Amino acid sequence: MPLKRVFLPKKLVRMGSATVAPAQGANGTAAGEGLTLPAAYDTDRKTTIISVTGLAKHFPGNHRPAVIDLSFDVLEGETLALLGPSGCGKTTTLRLLAGFEIPDAGEVRLQEKVVASPRAWTPPEKRGMGMVFQNFALFPHLTVAQNVAYGLHRLRNGEKRQRIAEVLELVSMSGLGERYPHEISGGQQQRVGLARALAPKPVVLLMDEPFGSLDTALRSEMRREVKAILQQAKTTTIIVTHDQEEAFSLADRVLILNEGRMAQFDTPDEIYHRPVSRFVAAFVGKADFIPARLLEDHVVTELGVFPLHGTPPPEPVDLLVRPDDIAITPDPGGQGIVVHREFQGSSNLYTVRLPSGLSVRSVQPSLAVLDVGQRVIVRATPDHVVLFTAER
Amino acid sequence: MATVRLPAIRLDSLALFRRGAPAYLSVAALVIIAAVLLPLVYLLLRTIDAGGSAWDLLSQARTLRVLGRSALLAAAVVGTATLIAVPIAWLTVRTDLPMRRLWSVLTALPMVVPSYVGGFAFVSALGPKGLLQQLLERPFGVDRLPEIYGFLGAWLCLTLFTFPYILLSVRAALWGMDGAQEEASRSLGHGAGRTFLRVTLPQLRPAIAAGGLLVALYTLSDFGAVTLLQFNSFTRVIYLQYEASFDRILASVLALLLVAFTVVILLVEQRARGKAKYHATGATRRLPVVRLGRWKWPAVLLLTLVVLASLGLPASVLLYWLAQGLANNVEVSFLGSAMTNAVYASALAALVAVIASIPVTVLAVRHAGRFSRFLETASYAGFAMPGIVVALSLVFFGAHYAPLLYQTLAMLVFAYSILYLSMAVGSVRASLLQVNPAVEEAARSLGRGSLHVLATITLPLVRPGIVVAFAMVFLTAMKELPATLLLAPIGFRTLATEMWSATSSGFYAKAAIPALLLVAVSAIPVAILLRREPRGDMGAR
Numbered sequence: 053m054p055l056k057r058v059f060l061p062k063k064l065v066r067m068g069s070a071t072v073a074p075a076q077g078a079n080g081t082a083a084g085e086g087l088t089l090p091a092a093y094d095t096d097r098k099t100t101i102i103s104v105t106g107l108a109k110h111f112p113g114n115h116r117p118a119v120i121d122l123s124f125d126v127l128e129g130e131t132l133a134l135l136g137p138s139g140c141g142k143t144t145t146l147r148l149l150a151g152f153e154i155p156d157a158g159e160v161r162l163q164e165k166v167v168a169s170p171r172a173w174t175p176p177e178k179r180g181m182g183m184v185f186q187n188f189a190l191f192p193h194l195t196v197a198q199n200v201a202y203g204l205h206r207l208r209n210g211e212k213r214q215r216i217a218e219v220l221e222l223v224s225m226s227g228l229g230e231r232y233p234h235e236i237s238g239g240q241q242q243r244v245g246l247a248r249a250l251a252p253k254p255v256v257l258l259m260d261e262p263f264g265s266l267d268t269a270l271r272s273e274m275r276r277e278v279k280a281i282l283q284q285a286k287t288t289t290i291i292v293t294h295d296q297e298e299a300f301s302l303a304d305r306v307l308i309l310n311e312g313r314m315a316q317f318d319t320p321d322e323i324y325h326r327p328v329s330r331f332v333a334a335f336v337g338k339a340d341f342i343p344a345r346l347l348e349d350h351v352v353t354e355l356g357v358f359p360l361h362g363t364p365p366p367e368p369v370d371l372l373v374r375p376d377d378i379a380i381t382p383d384p385g386g387q388g389i390v391v392h393r394e395f396q397g398s399s400n401l402y403t404v405r406l407p408s409g410l411s412v413r414s415v416q417p418s419l420a421v422l423d424v425g426q427r428v429i430v431r432a433t434p435d436h437v438v439l440f441t442a443e444r
Numbered sequence: 445m446a447t448v449r450l451p452a453i454r455l456d457s458l459a460l461f462r463r464g465a466p467a468y469l470s471v472a473a474l475v476i477i478a479a480v481l482l483p484l485v486y487l488l489l490r491t492i493d494a495g496g497s498a499w500d501l502l503s504q505a506r507t508l509r510v511l512g513r514s515a516l517l518a519a520a521v522v523g524t525a526t527l528i529a530v531p532i533a534w535l536t537v538r539t540d541l542p543m544r545r546l547w548s549v550l551t552a553l554p555m556v557v558p559s560y561v562g563g564f565a566f567v568s569a570l571g572p573k574g575l576l577q578q579l580l581e582r583p584f585g586v587d588r589l590p591e592i593y594g595f596l597g598a599w600l601c602l603t604l605f606t607f608p609y610i611l612l613s614v615r616a617a618l619w620g621m622d623g624a625q626e627e628a629s630r631s632l633g634h635g636a637g638r639t640f641l642r643v644t645l646p647q648l649r650p651a652i653a654a655g656g657l658l659v660a661l662y663t664l665s666d667f668g669a670v671t672l673l674q675f676n677s678f679t680r681v682i683y684l685q686y687e688a689s690f691d692r693i694l695a696s697v698l699a700l701l702l703v704a705f706t707v708v709i710l711l712v713e714q715r716a717r718g719k720a721k722y723h724a725t726g727a728t729r730r731l732p733v734v735r736l737g738r739w740k741w742p743a744v745l746l747l748t749l750v751v752l753a754s755l756g757l758p759a760s761v762l763l764y765w766l767a768q769g770l771a772n773n774v775e776v777s778f779l780g781s782a783m784t785n786a787v788y789a790s791a792l793a794a795l796v797a798v799i800a801s802i803p804v805t806v807l808a809v810r811h812a813g814r815f816s817r818f819l820e821t822a823s824y825a826g827f828a829m830p831g832i833v834v835a836l837s838l839v840f841f842g843a844h845y846a847p848l849l850y851q852t853l854a855m856l857v858f859a860y861s862i863l864y865l866s867m868a869v870g871s872v873r874a875s876l877l878q879v880n881p882a883v884e885e886a887a888r889s890l891g892r893g894s895l896h897v898l899a900t901i902t903l904p905l906v907r908p909g910i911v912v913a914f915a916m917v918f919l920t921a922m923k924e925l926p927a928t929l930l931l932a933p934i935g936f937r938t939l940a941t942e943m944w945s946a947t948s949s950g951f952y953a954k955a956a957i958p959a960l961l962l963v964a965v966s967a968i969p970v971a972i973l974l975r976r977e978p979r980g981d982m983g984a985r
Contacts, residue, residue, distance in 0.1 A: 152885055176888040183889040189882035193904045202900075203890025245886075252891060 098127035101256060101288050102149065106158035109144055118144040120312045122158070126256070131282060131289040133303035135296060137335065141312040142292045146258050149290065150183055151176035163255065182254030182287075186261040188245035190233040196220070196244050197229030203252040219247040222281060239270050246278065250285055257282070257289045263298060275301060296336045300324070308332055325436050333372050333438070338401075340412045341370035343442060351439065354408055355432035368442040377434045378414035380404060382422060386429040390422050404430055465811035466894045472803040477822045479800075480862050483837035484703065484825060487696050490840065494693045501697045511701060514677040517598055517670075518663045518709075522610075522656045524603045528750060529610035530652065534640075535743050537618040539734045547747050548615075552974055554754035555608040556967040558923045560668020560940070561959045562605045564947045565758035566597055567672050568765070575761065598675035604754040605669075606662050610655030612973065617651035618644075636734070657713045664706055665830030667926040672947065678702040679832045679926065686836060686930070696840075699833040706828040762963070765956035774953045778942055782958060786938035789853060789928075790921035793860030794868075794914045800861060801868035801913060806902065808869075809876045810884070820869070827866040834859050835930035856931045860921045867920065868913040875909020876902070915969065922965045939965075 103125050110117035119141040126132050134142040147153045149160055151167065151174060159169035162181075167174040182203075191199050197216050204212045220226050223243035233241055242262065249257055262278065263271045279302055282289050293299050299306045300320040308315040308323065316323055316332045327333035330341070344353045346367055351358045353371050355378075380388065380402060391411065392403040400416045412430070422428065491498045501507055535541050536548045557565075569575045570592045580586040590596070621644070629639040667679040674680075678698055685695040736743055768774075801823075808820035826834070838859050842850030849855050879902065887897040903910070925940045932941060939958040946955035 150885075150889060152888075175893070176885070177891045177893055179889075180891070181889060183886060185882040185886055187880060187882060189880055189886040191883060191887070191901055191905075202887060202892070205892070248886070248890065258889075 098129065100125045101128050101163060102126035102290075103161040103164075104149075104158070105161075107145070107148060107155055107160065108157040109141075109148060109153060109155050117141075117156075117312050119148065119155075119309075122309075122312075122314055124307055124314065124317055126288060126290060128288055129286055130304045131291065131302055133299035133306045134290065134292045134309060135299040135306050135336075136294065136309035136315070138294055139311075140309040142294075142309050143260055144312075145309070146260055146290065146292045149256075150181055150258050151179050180252075180255045182249030182252065182257045184242075184245045184249050184257070184259040184262050186264045188233075188241045188265070190241055190244055190248070192233050194232075195229060196225065196231050196233070196236070199233070199244055200229075200248045200251050203248065206252075215251055219251045222250070222284065223247045224277075238266055239274055242266065242274055243277075246281060250281075250287065254287065257285075257287045259289065259291045261292055261294070263293075263295075271298075278302070300336075308335065310335075326438055327372070330440050330443075333440075338375050338413055340373050340375075341440065341442075342373060342410060342412065344369050344371040344439065351437055353432070354406055354410065355412075355430060358432075358434065358437045360437055364439050365441045369439040370442045371434070372438040372440065373412060373432055373434055375401060375413040375415040377432055378404075378412055379431045379433065380414045380416065380422070380428040381431075382426055383429045384427055386427040388428045388430040390424050390426045390428060393422065393424060404428060406430065465807060465813075465816070468895065469803050469807050469811070470815075473807045473816075473819050476800045476804055476865075477819050479858075480825050480865055481822060482841070483834045483862065484829060486841045487700055487703075487833070487837045490692070491696045491700055494696075498693055498697050501694050502701065507698065507701065510676065510678055510681050510698065511705065513595075513675070514664060514702070514705065517595065517602070517675065517677055518660045520599050521602045521606060521663045522659050524599070525607035525610050525659050526652055526656060528603070528607045529655065530614055530648065532747065532750065533611050533614035533618055535736075535747070537615055539736050539743070540740075541736060541743055541747075542740065547751075549974060550751045550755065551611060551747065552608045552970065553967075554605050555970050556963055557605050557754075557758050558668065558925075558940075558962055558966055559602065559605060559662075559666045560672060560925055560944060560947070561762075561962060562601050562758055563669035563672035564943075564952070564955060564959060565761040566592060566601045566669075567947075568952050569757055569761045570597070575764065593674045595675055597673035598670050598677070601669045601673060602663050602666060604750075604757075606659045607750075607754075609658040609662070610652060613651045613655030613658075614648055617648050621647060653713055657709065660709050661706060661827070664702065664709075665832075667830070667832050668944075678705075679830060682832055682836060683926070686839075692840060695836055699836055703829055703833055706830070710828055758963075762956050762960050765952045766960065769953035769956055772953060776957060778937070779939075779957060779961075782937050782939045782942045783961070785936055786922050786940070789856055789860065789932075789936075789938065790918045792853075792857045793864065793921045794918035796857060796861040797864050797868040797917045798872070798910055798913050800865055801872045802903070802910075804865075805869050805872045805876055806898065809873060810881060823869050824866040826863045829863070830926075831859075831863055831924060832926040832930070834862055835927035838927075839930050851931070851933050853933055853936065856928065856933070856936075859927045859931050860917075860924060863924070863927065864917040864920055867916050871913035871916060872906055872909045875906040875912075879905045912972070915972070919965055919969050923962045 105123045107119055107122040108117060109119045122141075122145060134145055136142045144153060148155050148168060154173050155168055155170065157170060160167050162174075162179060166172050167179055191202065194202065197220070200216045200219060201212055204215055207215060216229065217226065220229060223246055225240060225243050225247060228236060228240065233244070236244070245262075263274055266274055275298060282302075291299070291302055303320060305318065306320055306323055307317045310331050315335075316328045318326075323332060324336055327336065327339075330339075333339040342353050342355060344351045346352075346360065346364055346369065347357075349360045351360050351364075351369075351371060355373070358371070380386075380390075387407050388404040390402055391405045394401040394403075395418075398418055400418060400420060400422075402414045402416060402422060403411050404414060405411050412432075414430070416422075532547075532551050536544050536551065541547060567574070570577075570589060572589070572592075574589070574592075577586060577589050580589075625643055625647075626639050629643045634642065664678065667683065670677045671680045671683065678701070682695050682698045682702070685698065769776075804819055804823045807816040838855060839850075842855055846855075849858075883905070884897055884901055887901045888894065892900070922938075923940055925944060928938055928941050929944065932938065937945075939962055943955045943958035943962065946952070946958070
């Protein structure tokens with residue numbers, strides 16, 4: 053029994069006015085597997101903590117602005133990821149929120165109060181935002197406990213000690229308070245950075261590439277730990293990252309930036325399955341685009357016919373297929389030929405050439421080894437039919 | 445019709461407010477820079493005031509001859525110092541020279557001889573009826589040595605005591621070089637000699653230029669050696685004008701011309717540096733050791749000669765006069781107060797310079813913009829202003845506008861601080877650049893204001909730079925001569941001025957002890973400098 057999936061309209065998700073999307077993805081479903089998406093993130097019942105409107109920043113000497121006309125809201129308790137390639141403006145956005153940069157235009161409201169606009173600017177120390185830095189930026193001349201105590205100057209001594217113990221406990225660093233930053237490991241430094249930022253109970257926690265300086269193995273471990281700590285602390289968090297996996301696993305909502313502009317702002321699932329532009333589609337995962345024709349309420353491609361729901365963009369169009377939507381089975385009579393195998397450890401990524409000369413990629417299990425030149429039957433089972441105006 | 449477009453000025457385009465540079469920093473830095481520029485501006489105003497007569501003086505053949513002489517001396521000293529320094533640098537870094545480490549130290553040591561001590565050694569040893577002539581008279585009947593006064597003496601003396609500036613700079617460049625480049629050249633079919641000329645030497649050019657700049661500035665601003673050796677370059681003529689006729693206009697014009705000449709040299713060097721962007725890509729390959737073979741002993745001979753002339757000569761002269769002084773019970777009671785005075789004035793100057801360097805440095809490093817870049821450049825004005833120029837201007841200024849400060853210790857400390865602010869800024873800057881700005885931002889994000897963050901985070905972290913800055917300024921001010929001569933309060937005598945007056949009156953035995961003390965004092969910063977060099981043999985890198 054095919055399941056009919058319903059998508060809720062996105063209410064509070066405002067797009068930057070200048071967002072470029074070659075075409076809106078057509079909403080549609082492919083019949084088949086019984087996977088259900090979580091309901092689109094429910095933005096109705098939560099309070100807005102940060103509200104950004106028309107934010108822009110241009111550093112003198114750069115040929116293009118770092119951030120242009122950016123507008124979005126951050127809701128209480130959520131974790132939001134600012135995701136994009138390097139130079140997309142995500143760190144600038146974070147620094148504008150923190151108060152380390154002054155915007156050229158637009159404003160930032162923190163709990164209804166304007167903290168940054170071209171006329172008014174609240175210095176970072178008056179904003180009550182905690183920040184975790186890429187290299188943690190621990191004070192090298194202070195011990196772990198003194199680092200954590202630095203932001204607790206408004207507390208009395210007894211309370212201060214208690215709070216230090218609390219947050220060190222939260223990040224599993226109890227007993228290491230007397231160490232100096234150079235005496236602890238990278239992962240521990242990360243935890244101290246987090247504890248220090250959380251200690252004054254900030255309204256919002258900002259994290260700038262928090263796992264960027266850790267090695268790969270430690271990174272995924274710290275990611276899990278940080279997620280648990282953030283859930284426990286219930287702090288509204290904004291994370292800057294260039295790693296889509298990190299953004300998807302940590303964030304409730306992801307804001308994708310490209311060249312200073314908002315490219316898409318939605319839940320991780322929506323962004324992955326229904327990207328609004330080719331850029332987003334290719335940035336958040338591997339994507340191939342195959343030419344398609346529209347026939348009444350169907351999409352006709354070289355790989356088959358798929359049902360179409362909603363309004364498609366004007367023809368000519370391309371259909372988005374991801375390597376995990378493409379199944380290949382060895383068969384001497386198959387229409388595709390394996391032209392390349394990339395062994396990725398836990399899986400194999402095959403490139404298959406179709407009769408039209410077009411290539412698509414397919415992910416197969418690690419042990420499913422096919423030779424280059426092997427003929428295969430290619431089947432596509434896209435989760436969602438997403439169409440873009442063709443670049444032809 | 446051309447229309448004039450006025451630039452739109454916005455609040456944060458005024459660099460003063462960019463990136464939230466706190467007003468107290470900008471204001472403090474502005475005041476400091478105004479103070480640093482005061483001597484120069486005052487000289488300029490006075491000269492403009494004099495109008496036509498100043499112009500006449502400037503275009504006089506006599507003035508131009510002074511300029512020509514100074515330029516010739518600077519060029520000659522830089523040239524010979526380079527010829528001495530480059531081979532020595534190469535020998536002590538890249539070859540299997542015996543006792544390399546010892547030669548490295550010995551050839552750098554002439555830096556510790558203040559120029560007026562060197563000049564004293566030259567006059568006393570090589571002058572008419574000097575030690576060398578006396579030594580040669582009995583066995584060989586020599587009653588005349590070639591004339592040491594004038595260009596020849598000044599040239600030799602300054603070369604011997606300044607070549608280490610080029611030597612250290614070139615040595616650092618040689619240490620930083622990637623051995624793989626030379627190997628690449630050899631693999632492409634070039635011999636050792638061609639490789640040195642076509643790969644190694646071109647890469648040493650920036651280092652030679654940097655060291656040569658220091659030598660040129662040293663030569664132009666030197667007062668002691670040229671005065672003792674009676675060569676009429678800028679500083680001596682200015683001093684004589686001031687001493688004898690008190691001709692303010694001529695002295696001012698000459699001083700301004702000297703500053704202008706210095707600035708031209710700085711600009712030329714900056715241009716040259718801008719074009720030559722050689723990067724040490726992080727030395728990855730160990731440098732191959734060059735075997736000297738039968739060239740070993742000629743190399744040792746060259747080094748021995750250089751060390752004898754630049755270290756042996758002053759050392760033996762000083763020790764000779766020390767022995768003479770001790771044998772004849774020469775007066776030494778002045779040493780105590782001279783030492784105390786020098787330490788007191790220098791410590792105050794170091795304190796002032798270090799404190800003043802902080803706002804300038806923080807602004808320049810943390811709030812980069814046109815305004816802060818201007819301030820930082822201006823803080824280097826002291827570098828381009830010879831001590832005699834600053835002193836002269838402050839004498840005139842004090843006599844005119846600040847009679848209460850004239851001939852007080854405050855005025856002397858002020859002059860020292862102006863002269864050495866750039867030194868303090870350089871040291872604190874190097875330290876601040878090591879501090880990740882995110883550390884300060886972290887402190888701000890934890891709810892602390894910028895002044896509190898400066899005091900609790902930034903300053904503790906740049907403490908090493910502050911300590912070095914204090915030590916460098918202190919030790920350099922200890923041996924300062926021309927500004928001290930002109931500005932010290934009456935009766936306030938330092939080691940340098942005591943030594944100077946003893947030398948000037950021919951009382952060499954009395955000059956020896958303060959001279960030795962001064963050498964010891966200036967040995968400390970050189971020791972600090974040498975400790976930063978990579979040491980030991982190649983294998984230890």
